[in-house]
Amino acid sequence: MTGIAVAGVTASGKSDLAAYLAARYGGEVISCDSMLVYRGCDVGTAKPTEEEKRGVPHHLIDIFDPDQPFSAADFSVLCEKAEADILSRGKLPVICGGTGLYLDCFLRGGLPEGQPKDDAVRARLEKECDRFGAEEMHRRLKALDPEAAENIHANNVRRVLRALEIIEVSGKTKTELDKQTPQHTCVKDYGVIALGYEDREVRSAAIEKRVRKMFAAGLAEETAELRKNGVFEKCAAAAQAIGYKELFPYLDGRESREDAIMRLTYATRRYAKRQMTWYSAVPYVKWVWVDADGKRKSLENIAEEAARLLELN
Structure with a gap:
């Protein structure tokens, strides 16, 4: 096995688990996220802090300005380079993502054949x-x-x-x-787990908690600054990403802070549902549930289950 990948739904603890596993098994993290590549987009993308990185090197974070385009094909090229660099030093590549299409493109060796054009x-x-x-x-x-x-x-x-x-x-x-579109055959020898919730109520509560934490960390101020600097006009990914556009009515004075929190919570819940559907259709994924009996499991318990499925022990 060349490396491992930690995928799954938003607010499931992917970044925490990836850093934990990398620290434990001598690895380095490769971020697989369409927004973490951009400088200045921090709170709205839940970019991991230095503390959350656990001293583990992280690749493909803060490498572009927001006005630079970044695609699945671009990610695949940069991920190949990061993977080679990590392997050359005898370390374990640990891909952590967010953006399922990017991970799929890398593992399958490219995007599906193009659809009709004129x-x-x-x-x-x-x-x-x-x-x-x-x-x-x-x-x-x-x-x-x-x-x-x-x-x-x-x-x-x-x-x-x-x-x-x-x-x-x-x-x-x-x-x-x-x-x-026919499925590609994986060309990469990676163990892939996806983090998800068995209990929808636990997932919903986790998402709301995350949104409130982001607001407390300065999400509104970051969104206002990015908007003032014209980032959303320059960067389609930032304009489309959940985490920023939902705050525009609040910043325009058309709704309250609490309304903005609930607007973003609702949008994130819908996104998490789509992620569950998407990953459920991917044949190479092994699921790890982060909750049991209506409660969130500890990081250590989740890591043990992931390590067992990935045969890391």
């Missing part, structure tokens, strides 16, 4: 976007492919137009084609 259709859609605006194009997508629209923020114009292009060219939605 440059003429794309050019026309771009002109329509210039004329009618990004919000209108997103509304069109929502009417035609609600599931794709839910996962693509209106500010991510490139992805919105791509989804509309697929519909026009193929006569099928992006969601339909994604489900028909």
